[in-house]
Amino acid sequence: KAGVTQTPRYLIKTRGQQVTLSCSPISGHRSVSWYQQTPGQGLQFLFEYFSETQRNKGNFPGRFSGRQFSNSRSEMNVSTLELGDSALYLCASSGLDGLYEQYFGPGTRLTVT
């Protein structure tokens, strides 16, 4: 069974640009969660999608948005990038009703210059 995949793995963007990250969950999983991880702030929850609906949302500005498609693949978008958005963005999927074990992808390393 393939694991959670994230694309791209590395990304360099300029301040003010926008970026879209993609996550494909484990086959059959309907819950996808997104996290931002930085050395200073640790792991911070962005949002969770279940069956194409946003179920939970963290405390991030509106520049951060996401969506989930009918095949459970998810994308997150960050508009008007700031230097502080440089981070490792992690995606995780969970099976059944999305309340069980979370499996993480390798992450996308975003660098904003």
Add this chain to the structure above:
Amino acid sequence: KQEVTQIPAALSVPEGENLVLNCSFTDSAIYNLQWFRQDPGKGLTSLLLIQSSQREQTSGRLNASLDKSSGRSTLYIAASQPGDSATYLCAVRNMDSNYQLIWGAGTKLIIKP
């Protein structure tokens, strides 16, 4: 509001020792608790999931316990090896706040050869 604490923030022990990592939470109304490890620059790897009705789970040299009434979980690692060096995080799935995962800040473990 649920808070998850992991103490100590860092731990260094000689190879071969048995060790215990701690995770405490303030609200006992949890659905489950999960332990993860993270190697530098990588995604998180799920280690053990304990449902709220369970007292412990075991996988190889790892044993996780859960005491909901006291708001504590421990991760026991037997016969530690240098490959166990990583950051260990615990997360509780809260029954309030729409079953959102609440994370501890992690314990950075170093096993000295």
